[in-house]
Amino acid sequence: MRANTSDPRYAIYFVPGPETELYRFGASVLGYDIYTGNDTSFIGSAAPDWPGKIREPRTYGFHATLKPPFRLAPGAATSDLEKAVDAFAKSHRRINVGPLEVRSLGSFIALVPVAPCSPLDQLAGACVHQFDHFRAPMNGQERARRIAAPLSDEQIINLDRWGYPYVFDDFRFHMTLTGPLVDGDRAQTLKWLMTEFASRTAAQRLVLDRLVIAHQTDGAFRVGHSILFEP
16 A cells, blocks of 8 residues: 555654754754754845745755655554664664765755765665665655656666665765755855855764654654664
């Protein structure tokens, strides 16, 4: 049985702690607090057209995806997912990812690790595997939307097997800061965000210390459950 598109969606994210400088930076870029579900003030002197530039990522909140959004499989309960995430987190230790930088990824801008981090990639792959039995299969509408993007043969296989094309070898840890931007606008926005991020020294090194379950019923995603990794 496939999920109904009116069912809530869930995702397993990393979201920095709400007290951290990194989180405050990301939330102010998007103008949204995924922990409370409230709007926040935009960063610095954001341009008048800034809300349009972040409309798409704002829906998902400031985060890094580890298990992409899914609807619960028939018979699965939110409490079961929370227990599974708690057990998973208790068997993993926090990851010292190292410094972050603002970079263009295709047409959008994101925060990414400066250097590759194998433990991070392994964690993401484990999340895709470990929690997949909670995921309802895609319906035709969802698959058609995904397949409309240019995908490789391997990405199509991933889409049909795991519900998302960019997993395992195609996974890249990132924390999105904008939606798609045209070339000239993207270059200018990149320069501005790099400058803003450079002034926030405490935000520039990442320790991945938790998992959260975010849920979307109507509108934007919101954190519903959070669990810290072992030190």
